[in-house]
Amino acid sequence: MSRTLIRGGTLLTADEAQPVLHDGYLLIDGDTIVDVGTGAPPSDGVDEVLDATGMLVTPGFVNAHTHLCMIYGRNLGTDRGLLHWLSEAQVPLMGALEPEDYEVSMQLGAIENLLAGNTTICEVFFSPHYDQGVDALAARALDRSGIRSVFIRCANDESFFDGFVERREDIVERSERLIAEFQAAARTTIGVGPLIPWGSSAESFRDAVELSSRHGALIHLHTAETPEYNALVQERTGRSNVEMLADVGALGDSVMLNHCVHLSEHDIELIADSGTHVIHDPTSNMLLASGVSPVPRLREAGINVGLACDGPACNNAQDMIEAMKDAALLHKVTSGEAETLVANDVFLMATRNGARSIGLGGRLGVLAEGHLADVVLVDARAPHLTPMNNELAALVYSARGADVHTVLVDGRVVVRDGAVTTLDEQAIRAHAQERAERARSIAGV
Numbered sequence: 099m100s101r102t103l104i105r106g107g108t109l110l111t112a113d114e115a116q117p118v119l120h121d122g123y124l125l126i127d128g129d130t131i132v133d134v135g136t137g138a139p140p141s142d143g144v145d146e147v148l149d150a151t152g153m154l155v156t157p158g159f160v161n162a163h164t165h166l167c168m169i170y171g172r173n174l175g176t177d178r179g180l181l182h183w184l185s186e187a188q189v190p191l192m193g194a195l196e197p198e199d200y201e202v203s204m205q206l207g208a209i210e211n212l213l214a215g216n217t218t219i220c221e222v223f224f225s226p227h228y229d230q231g232v233d234a235l236a237a238r239a240l241d242r243s244g245i246r247s248v249f250i251r252c253a254n255d256e257s258f259f260d261g262f263v264e265r266r267e268d269i270v271e272r273s274e275r276l277i278a279e280f281q282a283a284a285r286t287t288i289g290v291g292p293l294i295p296w297g298s299s300a301e302s303f304r305d306a307v308e309l310s311s312r313h314g315a316l317i318h319l320h321t322a323e324t325p326e327y328n329a330l331v332q333e334r335t336g337r338s339n340v341e342m343l344a345d346v347g348a349l350g351d352s353v354m355l356n357h358c359v360h361l362s363e364h365d366i367e368l369i370a371d372s373g374t375h376v377i378h379d380p381t382s383n384m385l386l387a388s389g390v391s392p393v394p395r396l397r398e399a400g401i402n403v404g405l406a407c408d409g410p411a412c413n414n415a416q417d418m419i420e421a422m423k424d425a426a427l428l429h430k431v432t433s434g435e436a437e438t439l440v441a442n443d444v445f446l447m448a449t450r451n452g453a454r455s456i457g458l459g460g461r462l463g464v465l466a467e468g469h470l471a472d473v474v475l476v477d478a479r480a481p482h483l484t485p486m487n488n489e490l491a492a493l494v495y496s497a498r499g500a501d502v503h504t505v506l507v508d509g510r511v512v513v514r515d516g517a518v519t520t521l522d523e524q525a526i527r528a529h530a531q532e533r534a535e536r537a538r539s540i541a542g543v
């Protein structure tokens with residue numbers, strides 16, 4: 099196993115015991131951090147030394163909700179609300195995809211995420227082409243990219259847009275096949291979940307709960323995203339979105355609820371009492387005018403809240419540093435209190451809390467001994483990061499994803515000096531541009 103030493107930088111550890119370490123070092127053995135400290139680092143038996151002088155060293159960011167399957171739709175149909183954005187641009191475009199496009203989308207999206215220091219993503223995948231095995235193609239492409247991912251295979255058994263509805267028994271059978279294929283994979287795990295709360299039968303939600311308990315798969319659900327979505331759920335079930343989930347047993351520690359914008363106090367109680375995780379997507383909530391999730395209230399209720407960019411077509415980027423800043427600013431201006439969601443709060447949401455939401459609490463998201471070596475070096479030798487008065491505030495409020503210099507996943511260097519080492523960025527960008535133009539012209543969008 100190879101040993102890597104990162105030395106000379108300022109470590110932002112996300113560890114309460116020693117949150118900031120100046121002139122710190124990090125020793126990695128294989129995929130695990132084995133030593134964290136300051137001063138003279140151990141040098142025996144080290145295969146590679148990464149010099150982090152002038153850099154901030156942080157845990158890899160956990161982008162806990164994205165849709166790379168929609169990456170061709172970046173900046174298409176923007177400045178519209180959720181349902182219009184979907185029906186007028188995104189859904190027709192996805193209908194024109196071919197199996198090859200899912201691989202290209204995952205490769206391009208993995209590159210974008212890795213370059214921004216997002217070492218883990220939850221890919222909330224959906225497709226009208228499941229009969230062509232595109233779920234496995236996409237999950238394999240993500241796995242090969244070197245990123246850590248929870249690949250969430252989503253569908254609806256009753257209603258969504260034409261071509262996107264999958265038979266209940268197919269959802270279960272195909273999900274099990276995918277789970278079996280990735281059972282032994284270290285970095286890629288499979289999650290499940292109906293895609294949207296108003297498109298699936300109660301039985302299909304129960305199927306997801308059963309898949310989760312049988313295989314340990316995470317459940318990941320869009321929840322209470324807009325008033326329209328909530329009204330559709332109410333109409334179908336006579337319950338709020340969260341109450342409906344409680345009815346079918348779809349709350350708990352292995353469940354991630356994404357968005358949670360429009361919640362009642364009763365909904366918040368149900369989420370808190372069940373230990374369910376919430377994922378916050380400030381940028382897409384603002385862009386689609388979905389509303390403001392009551393994140394400070396959720397945190398006060400003891401709920402674990404992670405952070406996400408949402409898809410490249412509804413953000414329209416994959417920059418978790420930007421998402422941290424957006425989250426902090428959104429809740430400050432909404433509450434009228436600058437003390438709401440401070441830099442450290444959003445930093446922990448982007449790292450430790452996200453890791454916990456995917457079942458890797460205590461193993462990921464912190465620079466500490468025994469944790470998986472997903473590490474990001476942010477180059478602070480730039481005018482917009484000078485002078486360096488407060489490293490944490492600099493990361494959240496001044497840095498950008500483009501400042502990311504080096505990225506390790508499982509101790510392996512996947513970005514070096516701002517370039518991805520696992521994939522050919524230039525070739526994939528050119529290919530993606532060409533394939534996206536083809537899909538656009540077929541879809542007429």
Ligand SMILES: [Zn+2]
Binds near residue numbers: 163164165320356409
């Ligand atoms: Zn989403």
